Amino acid sequence: MTILRRAISLRLREALHGYGFIALWIVGFSLFTLFPLIETFRYSLHQVTVTAEGIRLDFVQWANYTRALFTDPNFIELVIGYAIETLVSVPIVLIFSMIIALFLNLNFKFKGLFRTIFFLPVVITSGPVIRELTAQGATSAPGIANIPAVAEFIAQLPRTLRNPTEYLLTSFILILWFSGVQILIYLSSLQKVDKSIYEAAAIDGASAWEAYWKITLPSLSTANIVNAVYTVITLSHFSENKVIQYVYNQTYAVQGGIGYASAMAFLYFAVMTVLLGIVYLFLAQQAKRERN
Amino acid sequence: MRKNWFRRFSGVRNRGINPQGFHISQLKFYLVLLPLAAFMLLPIVFIFSSAFKPPDELFAYPPRFFVVNPTLKNFTDLFSKMSSSGVPVSRYLFNSIVITLVAVAASIFVSSTAAYALSKKRFKLKQTLFAVNTVALMFVPIAVTIPRFLVIERLNLLDTFWVHILPGLAMPVGLFLLKQFMDSIPNEVIEAAQIDGASDLQIYWRIILPMIRPAIATIAILTFQAAWNNAETSTLYINTESLKTFAFYLSTLTTTATGANAVAGQGIAAAAALIMFLPNLIIFIFLQSQVMSTMSHSGLK
Numbered sequence: 353m354t355i356l357r358r359a360i361s362l363r364l365r366e367a368l369h370g371y372g373f374i375a376l377w378i379v380g381f382s383l384f385t386l387f388p389l390i391e392t393f394r395y396s397l398h399q400v401t402v403t404a405e406g407i408r409l410d411f412v413q414w415a416n417y418t419r420a421l422f423t424d425p426n427f428i429e430l431v432i433g434y435a436i437e438t439l440v441s442v443p444i445v446l447i448f449s450m451i452i453a454l455f456l457n458l459n460f461k462f463k464g465l466f467r468t469i470f471f472l473p474v475v476i477t478s479g480p481v482i483r484e485l486t487a488q489g490a491t492s493a494p495g496i497a498n499i500p501a502v503a504e505f506i507a508q509l510p511r512t513l514r515n516p517t518e519y520l521l522t523s524f525i526l527i528l529w530f531s532g533v534q535i536l537i538y539l540s541s542l543q544k545v546d547k548s549i550y551e552a553a554a555i556d557g558a559s560a561w562e563a564y565w566k567i568t569l570p571s572l573s574t575a576n577i578v579n580a581v582y583t584v585i586t587l588s589h590f591s592e593n594k595v596i597q598y599v600y601n602q603t604y605a606v607q608g609g610i611g612y613a614s615a616m617a618f619l620y621f622a623v624m625t626v627l628l629g630i631v632y633l634f635l636a637q638q639a640k641r642e643r644n
Numbered sequence: 645m646r647k648n649w650f651r652r653f654s655g656v657r658n659r660g661i662n663p664q665g666f667h668i669s670q671l672k673f674y675l676v677l678l679p680l681a682a683f684m685l686l687p688i689v690f691i692f693s694s695a696f697k698p699p700d701e702l703f704a705y706p707p708r709f710f711v712v713n714p715t716l717k718n719f720t721d722l723f724s725k726m727s728s729s730g731v732p733v734s735r736y737l738f739n740s741i742v743i744t745l746v747a748v749a750a751s752i753f754v755s756s757t758a759a760y761a762l763s764k765k766r767f768k769l770k771q772t773l774f775a776v777n778t779v780a781l782m783f784v785p786i787a788v789t790i791p792r793f794l795v796i797e798r799l800n801l802l803d804t805f806w807v808h809i810l811p812g813l814a815m816p817v818g819l820f821l822l823k824q825f826m827d828s829i830p831n832e833v834i835e836a837a838q839i840d841g842a843s844d845l846q847i848y849w850r851i852i853l854p855m856i857r858p859a860i861a862t863i864a865i866l867t868f869q870a871a872w873n874n875a876e877t878s879t880l881y882i883n884t885e886s887l888k889t890f891a892f893y894l895s896t897l898t899t900t901a902t903g904a905n906a907v908a909g910q911g912i913a914a915a916a917a918l919i920m921f922l923p924n925l926i927i928f929i930f931l932q933s934q935v936m937s938t939m940s941h942s943g944l945k
Binding site: 363366367369370371372373374376377378379380381383384385386387388389391392395452455458460461464466467468469470471472473474475476525528529533536537540541544578581582585588603610617621624625628 | 928935
């Protein structure tokens with residue numbers, strides 16, 4: 353036994369333990385996520401017909417993709433809408449949740465109660481509640497966009513700004529409900545900041561304002577990235593998302609089909625990756641600058 | 645005099661940074677937080693009030709927020725529909741409870757062990773695995789429905805109890821969040837434990853798990869919701885009526901009701917939504933103290 357132990361180098365043992373811990377996850381992940389993903393990509397290159405005997409695949413190369421990009425009248429428009437909405441929502445969610453987290457990190461009575469309330473969106477945005485709310489039209493505030501002054505203002509804006517502004521006004525409520533987990537992540541990294549840094553800064557004569565920009569914000573840079581990624585993902589997976597609903601409908605539609613829907617899913621995925629890339633680059637730049 | 649007045653409201657300097665109770669200087673926080681908090685509570689209030697709305701209020705335009713004449717009719721309608729179906733309701737409820745409990749426990753175990761390996765262990769595929777997970781995180785679940793069905797069919801899991809639990813175990817979001825939380829645990833803590841002779845399992849169980857309790861509670865809330873609200877699995881993979889979940893059952897009730905009578909259907913749907921939502925809320929209230937408990941005990945200064 354001892355000989356065998358020595359024969360395995362330390363590094364190998366560490367690696368083996370690592371694999372041991374992750375083995376279960378790898379099995380589950382590759383069976384139910386990775387393999388289906390690869391299969392979906394294969395489908396996206398085929399015309400898929402479901403028959404009584406099973407699934408028939410006819411290779412069509414990139415036809416499904418060109419169809420989604422160049423022929424389909426709805427898909428591109430929906431995706432562009434989604435991209436704009438996401439780029440508008442992410443900064444709002446981040447700023448809102450950061451402000452709330454800063455507040456909740458202060459000391460006052462009933463802090464626990466407030467923390468609970470601001471974490472509540474986690475149970476709201478998934479499941480039956482949001483479905484019921486959107487069904488009742490409560491997630492949008494149509495009243496605001498219909499106020500004459502506001503409508504006039506929107507009409508004055510250049511075309512490129514009009515859609516985002518309108519989206520912002522009508523679904524502001526919805527955007528804020530997406531900030532539960534983000535507040536939590538900010539709060540936890542705020543609490544990790546060493547209190548003595550603030551004390552040292554205060555002794556050196558830094559005001560609270562300066563301390564915020566020079567200490568608090570830089571120490572939140574990792575949390576920024578995590579939160580941005582999380583926000584983009586939850587927004588994109590939101591069950592009331594129009595692109596997702598479109599893909600879903602096309603899967604079972606006569607003229608759509610599984611292959612076509614798979615291709616659209618991959619295109620959507622590509623767009624999401626680009627969005628994440630933009631957000632990530634922006635924030636990583638920020639983080640790097642703050643570190644220097 | 646003027647200065648004193650100012651001091652009373654700004655307060656921090658002379659009250660210390662850790663006030664024991666309420667002080668006038670805290671008023672400004674409430675001024676900002678109270679309206680926002682009320683705003684966050686709106687959906688919950690809405691769900692409760694719409695479950696008690698009579699039909700004419702449900703369809704009122706513009707929609708009214710609070711219920712004016714609360715009625716229990718929606719619930720009695722729902723229960724009378726329940727008693728007229730073939731399989732007893734308790735069967736569905738039992739399925740849902742067992743499935744949810746097992747799924748939450750198992751998926752926390754799987755994702756936290758994996759996150760521990762990815763965060764604190766050194767091995768070759770580490771970076772790749774996390775990258776693959778992040779990619780999978782981005783992918784729309786709907787797109788993999790059909791290949792996943794084929795996998796489940798080939799594994800002979802169709803129409804069994806396990807199909808409710810197994811596919812959800814390796815949850816990419818869970819791994820992502822847990823790994824991010826674990827990254828902030830200083831390596832020194834683990835090294836200290838190793839020097840004291842702790843094995844990997846002991847480190848995982850005694851050090852990592854207690855330290856990431858808030859993250860685990862968060863994941864528990866998320867998986868609980870995913871499992872409890874899951875009606876899709878029952879639709880896609882289950883044929884035997886007695887293996888289906890409560891969420892599925894409620895959704896069939898509301899859809900059949902809407903088919904027959906749109907007005908009654910809306911009321912039943914609102915009542916069912918409240919019933920589905922209540923366990924989420926209860927679990928949330930139980931776990932949130934864990935989530936919000938101090939996340940700062942890193943053990944190092």
